[in-house]
Every structure is written in C-alpha cells, then in structure tokens.
Amino acid sequence: MLSSNQVETLSASGGVDLSTWEPRIFAFLCNWCSYVGADLAGTSRLVYPATVRIIRLPCTGRVDPVFILRSFQRGADGVLVSGCHPGDCHYSKGNFYARRRMLMFRKLLEFAGIDPRRLQMSWVSASEGSKWAQVVTDVTNEVKALGPLRA
C-alpha cells in the first residue's frame, strides 16, 4: 500500500481495555482564576478524578484551537478550557473572545466528525475550588462515555 498518507502518529492507542480505561483530559487554565481555583481544590483536599493534565496560560483568550488539535493528536480524549467568569477577566476581555472561539471550534469539530463534547469549557473563579472538582468530575464522566478518541 502506498503508505505515505496513512502513517499514524506516535501515540496510537489501538486495543484499549475499556473496563479499565480512564480518559486523559488536557486542561488549559487561566492563571488568575481557574488555576487558583484548581489549587484551592487541592489545598482543600477535595477528591476528584485524576484524569486532568493542567496547562497554565495567562488567559483563556490565549487558547488557539491549534492547541486543542495538538492535544487530541498527543493523546487527549477531551480538552477543557477554563477561565474567569465573563466580566471578571484579568485582562478585561480575553474570555469573551475565547467564548466565541470555542463555540465556533466545536462546530468545526462536529462537522469534521469529532464529537464536540470532547471540547469543554468552564468558568471557575479563584475561590471556586469545589466547582473545579465538580467540573472535572462531570467532564470526565462525559468524555468517558464517549470512549477513547483514537478507537
């Protein structure tokens, strides 16, 4: 077979045992709200699924959808973007742009055949440690129900 167009990238995951599989969620958190909120969940010793891998950014407005595509390519089954509540952005407007971007990017993913529920978004403030734990729990359950992305 002429294989040049069919080469899989490195992190293929064929043959997953679904009974033990846990989703990998890459989370892009804004430095000023959600990252602090996630930290508060930790210092409060809240228990929530260990599925999330956090990447800290200055603001959700920094998220270019290429990060999301890269995450999927590198093994993420779901991506979560979390930032300050609308009106509370540390940079005034970044999360407003992010909101429009993520809305449109989910439409694009859906048209391309990737379940848009693999891209989630939340507003979590610095004091919302328990909300963070709940968000991660809910996102994990939803993505788990969708199964591994590579399958």
Next chain:
Amino acid sequence: MEAITENIRREARRLLEEEAVDVVIGYQLGWDGVETVPAFVDQPAEVDKLVYNERCTHNLAKYLVGREGYLTSRFRPSDQAVRVALVALPATLRAVVALLREYQFDRADLTVLGIVDGTPVGLEPDVEVGRIEVDTAKEEQIRAQIDELDGMSLAERREWWRQQFSKCIRCYACRQVCPFCYCEQCIADENQPQWIERSPSLWNNMGWNLIRAYHLTGRCSDCGECDRVCPVGIPLRLINSRMLDEVEAAFAFVPGTDPEAEPALAAFQPDDTAGFIR
C-alpha cells in the same frame, strides 16, 4: 463578457495613461489561449492583454497582501508605495472589505474595478466594469453536499473526512491562493514550537486542514479557489461554506458585506451565549 473585457481595458488604459495607478491587476489568457491567468499590467500599451471570461475565478486580492503583496511588500521602502487598480469579482470585493477591516491597507491605495452580481458587498467599486450572474447551480450543489454530510452520523462523517484528508499532500496551494492566508509565518511552518508536523500523516493533515478552516472562520470570502486548486480533489469549500453558515447563524455576520461590522471572531458581546459552558 466582451463588454466587461472592453470596460476593463478602457479603465486600465485611462488609469495608466493618467498615471493614477502604477499597476493594474487583472486576468489575461494563458499560453494556450484558453485558460486564464492573473495579469499585472503597468504599461498602457499592454492593456489589450486584459480579459474577462467565466474562467477568471482567481481571487486577485491575494496579490495585495502578505510578504510580497503589492500593497504590503516587505521588500519595498515605505516611501515607494505602489498604487494598484484591481479587477475584482464579487468574492474579491468581499475579500477587500474584510482585508480593510483587518487594517492590511488603506482604501485610498486601491482603485477597485468591480464586477458585481447583486449580492451584498461592503464597498462601492470605483468603477463598475461588469455585472454577472450568481452561479446558483454551483451553490445548490454545495448545499446538497453539505446536507448529505449532515445526514451522516458523526462516525460516518469522521470516516468520510479521514479519507479526504488522507489524500492531502501538504502542497499548501489552498493557503497560497487565499487572500486571508497572509501571515508571514504560517502556524504550520512554525517549529519553535511545532504545532503541526510537516509530514503528511492523517493526523498531521487533519491538523493542517482544520486549523486553516478555523483561522478563516469569520473571514473567508467564499471564492472557492482553495477547492479548485487542490490537486487531489479535497472538497475544501464544504468546510469553509459550513463555517460561514455557522458564523452567520451565531453572530449575524457575513464577512465582506458590511464595512462597519466588526469581524465576528475579533469582537464580542458581553451577553454572548454559549450553552455548553459550565
């Protein structure tokens, strides 16, 4: 068609003789006398090579912008501005409006020789050199193909696009003919860090095609050139048309139709809704 060709030649001759512009960008016949190619005329004596016919589909706004754009070139001292007259199809007119909104050049730098079709466009051509019909058959065909994709399940659609993107050879013709792909360093060519690898694997190709579709969202002028030039026949127009519909549905915005409207993804309303956000 002949009338449009005559109008273009007349205007080009006048503008060059009066030294109102330095170059007229339009179309000419190729070497075989049948296909058309972009033309760059800077002498009144050469205006008779300009033509217009139904094979003229290139979006000439592409030549205005970018590293070597006639209005934005990095290789020309800023005090040697080039004044351009542009033969502009309806999609090119929309592209010019959107590019102006992205502050790529000033309206005063450009003389627009417009070919209109009655659809909304956000600028008045300096001269209207022709009227053409909207290709309703083509539009219906695109609509039908999108509807067919919508009718598929998510998994079927995913498989369908995987087959299409696995054909991609990363020639970047889609990018290079597009007026909106004017970044001096495309994200696909960035390697510090590398977001999209160069090699044509399925995921790399999906990354490339989806990120280009996303970066065009809210900007694309719907000229269809990306689709026409793809050497392996990937129906790129379907994605860009779909995203134009999504932007219009969500934000009541159609790129290039209103010079005052803010580009949808470069703007926001404090009360935008997005029901999926927790």
Next chain:
Amino acid sequence: MEARLLDRKQLSPLVDALIADCEVIAPVDESSYHLIESASEMQLTQLKPAKSPKELVFPQREVLLRYALAGDDVTLDEPPPPAVADRVLIGTRPCDAAAFPVIDALFGWDDVDAAYFERREHTTVVSIACDQPCDTCFCTSVGGSPAGIEGSDLLLTPLGEGDYHVQVISERGQSLVDRYERFFRASDQAHNRERALLEDEWRAAIEQTVDLNEIEMADFESPVWETLAQACVDCGICTFLCPTCHCFDIQDEGDPNHGERVRVWDACTFYEYTRTHAGQPRPMHYRRYRQRIMHKFRYYPENMGKVLCVGCGRCIQYCPVRIDLRAVLEAVKG
C-alpha cells in the same frame, strides 16, 4: 529481446494473474497510483493521475531513525532498508517512466540511498504509450516521446486492430514476459513497423513544443525573471506532482521521550526552503522561481547529464495560476 503482442482483451486477465503473485500498482483515479486488488480497479484513461509514481521509490514520508530516551539513556534505532515486496507498476505513461533514470542519478550520487534502490530494484515498470497527448504534454521537447522506452521494463503500444505491441526493454521485463508467456504472442516486422509509424504520428500530435537544443539560459541577473513569476503563488504543486523533483527536508517528529527523524518532500518554491538562521538567500519569489528553472534546465544537466524534466506537463495543468513552463522556457532563451 524480442517484441511481443498482447491482445488488448488480455490486459485485465494478465493484471489479475500478476495480482495473484505480487503487488500491482496502477492508476485508479484522477489523483493517484494505488495498490489494486483486481484489474477492474485500473483506470487507464488518457489522463495521467495528478500524482506521479515517484512516491513508489521516494516516499513522501520516510523514517530515517527512531530515538527513545529513558533517563540518561538514549537509544537510536536506524531502520534497515525496507524489505520491499516485488511489485509491478502498470499503466505509467512513458514520461513518468522516463523520470526514474533521471532521478536514479541523484539518489545514486555521492551518498547512495539504499532504500531508494531497494524499491527501484523490486519494481517492474510496464508503461503504456500515449496515443493522444494532453494539451499540456511536451515530452518531445525534452528528449522524450509518447512511445519512448526510457525507464520502462516493458512498453505496451496500442496498435490499430486490438493488440498492444510489447517492447521488452530490460531483463526485468523479459522475466515478466517469460513468466506469463501464455498471455503473449510473437510480434513480426509488420507490427513492429506499425508501432514505429504510430510513434511518429503521436510525436507530431504534440504541437506546442519548445526547442531546448542549445538552450542558452538567460543571464542570472536578467530582469526577465522578475516578470515570469509574477503570478506564482509559491505553493508546492509543481514540485510535488513533478515526477523528477526530489528535494526533501528532514524533520524530527516526537516528544522529548521518543520520536522519529523523517525525510519529507520539500519544494524550492516555499519561502521556508533554504531559510536558515543566517537568513533567506531567496526572499523574493522570483528568485525561487529562477532557482527552480535553473536547477531543472541548467544545473542538473551540467552535474548529472540529464534535464530534470520529462515533459509530463503536470506543472502546467495543475498550477493554480496556469504558469506555463513552455512559455517560460521560450522566454528565458538567451
């Protein structure tokens, strides 16, 4: 090696017989050559696929080595030349076949590319002559012919009454004919003559030619170069579809713990090509276009003794702005 005849109705049965014994690659649609499972998948229309068969010997993505890190330990794994199964490439046009000897010179020069020649040696090329050129074909201008034998192991020329004339050009071609003898008949002087006459006719059918003999390339500094490339959009279509273009890039793809070093096709038309830390020697695109023409029609002939072009015309047919190489070559004659 004596010529044979193959009844046209025997072509599909022959191909099915080949498929039973080895891999068979043929044009399947407008875009590409492909491995086929049955002769019915072959599409032998007049038009060549957009992609040339060069990727059979020069894949667009090829792994050079793999690396893995574990703590301070680094393992490098250099894959040996691939074990290539025998395969028959059928349905190439003489231009595409002629490209193979042209790039053999490059891949065998200086540092021999073992994987390339492994693939080459396991490929039997069965070409079919062109009885009708495309309006972008110009093989005769670069020393080729619609019924040329360069690069082919067998050449099938369609004759008037329902036969292919089969020229046996190489040992590989002879062994295929010997192995599948039951499909072939002997040829004779009359058929051989008919083939030669047809070739002359088809050569004459290519009307738009360029006289490349004694081509004196325009001076490097000539202003003509700036106008030739005005419409060029700097994509990679001409390079990637060209059967003789062979420039490549080497990229590392992976993460800090494991990855692959790969060779991928590159194009001299891209801005990123030869962009180094010291700068970009060809920042304006007319310089890149000049480089392309010079490489193909002056530097490569000077170094390798062959023009780096077989006149297939894909660069003209698929160019987004229909830059015509024939017009360019006319314009740059000194």
